[in-house]
Amino acid sequence: MDYAEFADSRLAALSRYAVMLTGDPHLAQDLVQETMVRVQLNWRRVSKADSPDRYVRRMLTNQYFDWRRGSWLRRVLLRADPDEGVAATVDHAEATADRDQIWAWLSRLPRRQRAALVLRFYEDLPDAEIAEILGCAVGTVRASISRALTTLRAQLVEV
Structure with missing residues:
Protein backbone atom coordinates (compact mmCIF):
# COMPACT_ATOMS: atom_id res chain seq x y z
CA MET A 1 0.00 0.00 0.00
CA ASP A 2 1.33 3.44 -0.85
CA TYR A 3 0.65 6.72 0.97
CA ALA A 4 -2.23 7.79 -1.30
CA GLU A 5 -4.07 4.50 -0.80
CA PHE A 6 -3.52 4.68 2.95
CA ALA A 7 -4.75 8.28 3.11
CA ASP A 8 -7.85 7.47 1.02
CA SER A 9 -8.78 4.51 3.18
CA ARG A 10 -8.09 6.00 6.64
CA LEU A 11 -8.71 9.75 6.35
CA ALA A 12 -12.38 9.65 7.35
CA ALA A 13 -11.73 7.47 10.40
CA LEU A 14 -8.80 9.64 11.50
CA SER A 15 -10.97 12.74 11.11
CA ARG A 16 -13.72 11.24 13.28
CA TYR A 17 -11.13 10.29 15.91
CA ALA A 18 -9.66 13.80 15.86
CA VAL A 19 -13.11 15.38 16.30
CA MET A 20 -13.70 13.21 19.34
CA LEU A 21 -10.32 14.23 20.78
CA THR A 22 -10.64 17.95 20.15
CA GLY A 23 -14.38 18.53 20.32
CA ASP A 24 -13.99 20.98 17.44
CA PRO A 25 -14.34 19.88 13.79
CA HIS A 26 -12.17 22.72 12.51
CA LEU A 27 -9.36 22.05 14.95
CA ALA A 28 -9.71 18.35 14.15
CA GLN A 29 -9.21 19.06 10.44
CA ASP A 30 -6.04 21.00 11.22
CA LEU A 31 -4.82 18.20 13.47
CA VAL A 32 -5.41 15.53 10.82
CA GLN A 33 -3.82 17.67 8.12
CA GLU A 34 -0.68 18.26 10.20
CA THR A 35 -0.50 14.58 11.08
CA MET A 36 -0.93 13.44 7.48
CA VAL A 37 1.84 15.78 6.36
CA ARG A 38 4.11 14.11 8.91
CA VAL A 39 2.93 10.68 7.78
CA GLN A 40 3.80 11.49 4.18
CA LEU A 41 7.24 12.79 5.14
CA ASN A 42 7.90 9.62 7.16
CA TRP A 43 6.02 7.17 4.94
CA ARG A 44 8.87 4.65 4.73
CA ARG A 45 8.95 4.27 8.50
CA VAL A 46 5.14 4.26 8.79
CA SER A 47 4.66 1.65 6.06
CA LYS A 48 7.22 -0.67 7.69
CA ALA A 49 5.35 -0.64 11.02
CA ASP A 50 3.44 -3.76 12.08
CA SER A 51 0.22 -1.75 11.95
CA PRO A 52 0.48 1.51 10.00
CA ASP A 53 -3.01 2.48 11.14
CA ARG A 54 -2.05 2.19 14.81
CA TYR A 55 1.22 4.02 14.14
CA VAL A 56 -0.61 6.94 12.51
CA ARG A 57 -3.25 7.02 15.25
CA ARG A 58 -0.43 7.32 17.78
CA MET A 59 1.12 10.13 15.71
CA LEU A 60 -2.23 11.93 15.70
CA THR A 61 -2.66 11.44 19.45
CA ASN A 62 0.84 12.75 20.15
CA GLN A 63 0.18 15.72 17.87
CA TYR A 64 -3.01 16.42 19.83
CA PHE A 65 -1.09 16.31 23.13
CA ASP A 66 1.55 18.67 21.72
CA TRP A 67 -1.01 21.11 20.35
CA ARG A 68 -2.85 21.36 23.64
CA ARG A 69 0.40 22.00 25.54
CA GLY A 70 1.48 24.92 23.43
CA SER A 71 0.38 28.48 23.89
CA TRP A 72 -0.39 28.87 20.16
CA LEU A 73 -3.86 27.44 20.73
CA ARG A 74 -4.81 30.38 22.90
CA ARG A 75 -3.49 32.77 20.25
CA VAL A 76 -4.99 31.13 17.18
CA LEU A 77 -8.29 29.58 18.26
CA LEU A 78 -10.95 32.13 17.37
CA ARG A 79 -14.59 31.79 18.23
CA ALA A 80 -17.31 34.13 17.08
CA ASP A 81 -19.40 35.85 19.72
CA PRO A 82 -22.95 34.53 19.67
CA ASP A 83 -25.37 36.77 17.81
CA GLU A 84 -27.92 37.70 20.45
CA GLY A 85 -30.21 39.41 17.94
CA VAL A 86 -31.13 36.23 16.01
CA ALA A 87 -33.83 34.09 17.60
CA ALA A 88 -34.00 30.37 16.93
CA THR A 89 -37.12 29.32 15.04
CA VAL A 90 -36.90 25.62 15.90
CA ASP A 91 -36.24 24.48 19.45
CA HIS A 92 -33.63 21.73 19.46
CA ALA A 93 -32.70 22.64 22.99
Whole structure:
Protein backbone atom coordinates (compact mmCIF):
# COMPACT_ATOMS: atom_id res chain seq x y z
CA MET A 1 0.00 0.00 0.00
CA ASP A 2 1.33 3.44 -0.85
CA TYR A 3 0.65 6.72 0.97
CA ALA A 4 -2.23 7.79 -1.30
CA GLU A 5 -4.07 4.50 -0.80
CA PHE A 6 -3.52 4.68 2.95
CA ALA A 7 -4.75 8.28 3.11
CA ASP A 8 -7.85 7.47 1.02
CA SER A 9 -8.78 4.51 3.18
CA ARG A 10 -8.09 6.00 6.64
CA LEU A 11 -8.71 9.75 6.35
CA ALA A 12 -12.38 9.65 7.35
CA ALA A 13 -11.73 7.47 10.40
CA LEU A 14 -8.80 9.64 11.50
CA SER A 15 -10.97 12.74 11.11
CA ARG A 16 -13.72 11.24 13.28
CA TYR A 17 -11.13 10.29 15.91
CA ALA A 18 -9.66 13.80 15.86
CA VAL A 19 -13.11 15.38 16.30
CA MET A 20 -13.70 13.21 19.34
CA LEU A 21 -10.32 14.23 20.78
CA THR A 22 -10.64 17.95 20.15
CA GLY A 23 -14.38 18.53 20.32
CA ASP A 24 -13.99 20.98 17.44
CA PRO A 25 -14.34 19.88 13.79
CA HIS A 26 -12.17 22.72 12.51
CA LEU A 27 -9.36 22.05 14.95
CA ALA A 28 -9.71 18.35 14.15
CA GLN A 29 -9.21 19.06 10.44
CA ASP A 30 -6.04 21.00 11.22
CA LEU A 31 -4.82 18.20 13.47
CA VAL A 32 -5.41 15.53 10.82
CA GLN A 33 -3.82 17.67 8.12
CA GLU A 34 -0.68 18.26 10.20
CA THR A 35 -0.50 14.58 11.08
CA MET A 36 -0.93 13.44 7.48
CA VAL A 37 1.84 15.78 6.36
CA ARG A 38 4.11 14.11 8.91
CA VAL A 39 2.93 10.68 7.78
CA GLN A 40 3.80 11.49 4.18
CA LEU A 41 7.24 12.79 5.14
CA ASN A 42 7.90 9.62 7.16
CA TRP A 43 6.02 7.17 4.94
CA ARG A 44 8.87 4.65 4.73
CA ARG A 45 8.95 4.27 8.50
CA VAL A 46 5.14 4.26 8.79
CA SER A 47 4.66 1.65 6.06
CA LYS A 48 7.22 -0.67 7.69
CA ALA A 49 5.35 -0.64 11.02
CA ASP A 50 3.44 -3.76 12.08
CA SER A 51 0.22 -1.75 11.95
CA PRO A 52 0.48 1.51 10.00
CA ASP A 53 -3.01 2.48 11.14
CA ARG A 54 -2.05 2.19 14.81
CA TYR A 55 1.22 4.02 14.14
CA VAL A 56 -0.61 6.94 12.51
CA ARG A 57 -3.25 7.02 15.25
CA ARG A 58 -0.43 7.32 17.78
CA MET A 59 1.12 10.13 15.71
CA LEU A 60 -2.23 11.93 15.70
CA THR A 61 -2.66 11.44 19.45
CA ASN A 62 0.84 12.75 20.15
CA GLN A 63 0.18 15.72 17.87
CA TYR A 64 -3.01 16.42 19.83
CA PHE A 65 -1.09 16.31 23.13
CA ASP A 66 1.55 18.67 21.72
CA TRP A 67 -1.01 21.11 20.35
CA ARG A 68 -2.85 21.36 23.64
CA ARG A 69 0.40 22.00 25.54
CA GLY A 70 1.48 24.92 23.43
CA SER A 71 0.38 28.48 23.89
CA TRP A 72 -0.39 28.87 20.16
CA LEU A 73 -3.86 27.44 20.73
CA ARG A 74 -4.81 30.38 22.90
CA ARG A 75 -3.49 32.77 20.25
CA VAL A 76 -4.99 31.13 17.18
CA LEU A 77 -8.29 29.58 18.26
CA LEU A 78 -10.95 32.13 17.37
CA ARG A 79 -14.59 31.79 18.23
CA ALA A 80 -17.31 34.13 17.08
CA ASP A 81 -19.40 35.85 19.72
CA PRO A 82 -22.95 34.53 19.67
CA ASP A 83 -25.37 36.77 17.81
CA GLU A 84 -27.92 37.70 20.45
CA GLY A 85 -30.21 39.41 17.94
CA VAL A 86 -31.13 36.23 16.01
CA ALA A 87 -33.83 34.09 17.60
CA ALA A 88 -34.00 30.37 16.93
CA THR A 89 -37.12 29.32 15.04
CA VAL A 90 -36.90 25.62 15.90
CA ASP A 91 -36.24 24.48 19.45
CA HIS A 92 -33.63 21.73 19.46
CA ALA A 93 -32.70 22.64 22.99
CA GLU A 94 -32.95 19.25 24.68
CA ALA A 95 -30.66 17.30 22.35
CA THR A 96 -28.31 20.22 21.90
CA ALA A 97 -28.07 20.87 25.63
CA ASP A 98 -27.29 17.22 26.35
CA ARG A 99 -24.66 17.09 23.62
CA ASP A 100 -23.11 20.36 24.72
CA GLN A 101 -23.05 19.22 28.35
CA ILE A 102 -21.23 16.00 27.41
CA TRP A 103 -18.71 17.96 25.32
CA ALA A 104 -18.19 20.34 28.25
CA TRP A 105 -17.56 17.46 30.66
CA LEU A 106 -15.16 15.78 28.23
CA SER A 107 -13.29 19.03 27.62
CA ARG A 108 -12.51 19.31 31.36
CA LEU A 109 -10.79 15.93 31.46
CA PRO A 110 -7.00 15.78 31.22
CA ARG A 111 -5.73 15.03 27.70
CA ARG A 112 -4.60 11.47 28.46
CA GLN A 113 -7.89 10.54 30.15
CA ARG A 114 -9.92 11.98 27.30
CA ALA A 115 -7.80 10.19 24.71
CA ALA A 116 -8.14 6.92 26.64
CA LEU A 117 -11.94 7.29 26.75
CA VAL A 118 -12.17 8.07 23.06
CA LEU A 119 -9.94 5.14 22.14
CA ARG A 120 -11.91 2.76 24.37
CA PHE A 121 -15.51 3.78 23.80
CA TYR A 122 -15.42 5.47 20.39
CA GLU A 123 -12.68 3.55 18.63
CA ASP A 124 -13.51 0.33 20.58
CA LEU A 125 -9.86 -0.64 21.07
CA PRO A 126 -8.55 -3.08 23.68
CA ASP A 127 -6.34 -1.91 26.54
CA ALA A 128 -3.12 -3.16 24.93
CA GLU A 129 -3.65 -1.14 21.75
CA ILE A 130 -4.65 1.95 23.71
CA ALA A 131 -1.48 1.60 25.79
CA GLU A 132 0.60 1.35 22.63
CA ILE A 133 -1.04 4.43 21.10
CA LEU A 134 -0.69 6.48 24.29
CA GLY A 135 2.81 5.18 24.97
CA CYS A 136 2.09 3.92 28.48
CA ALA A 137 1.43 0.72 30.41
CA VAL A 138 -1.86 -1.18 30.24
CA GLY A 139 -2.43 -0.45 33.93
CA THR A 140 -2.07 3.26 33.25
CA VAL A 141 -4.75 3.01 30.55
CA ARG A 142 -7.13 1.26 32.94
CA ALA A 143 -6.41 3.81 35.67
CA SER A 144 -6.93 6.73 33.24
CA ILE A 145 -10.27 5.34 32.08
CA SER A 146 -11.37 4.63 35.63
CA ARG A 147 -10.45 8.14 36.81
CA ALA A 148 -12.15 9.72 33.80
CA LEU A 149 -15.36 7.78 34.36
CA THR A 150 -15.30 8.64 38.07
CA THR A 151 -14.93 12.32 37.18
CA LEU A 152 -17.76 12.15 34.64
CA ARG A 153 -20.03 10.34 37.11
CA ALA A 154 -19.33 13.00 39.76
CA GLN A 155 -20.19 15.73 37.27
CA LEU A 156 -23.41 13.93 36.32
CA VAL A 157 -24.46 13.72 39.97
CA GLU A 158 -23.84 17.47 40.39
CA VAL A 159 -26.32 18.22 37.61
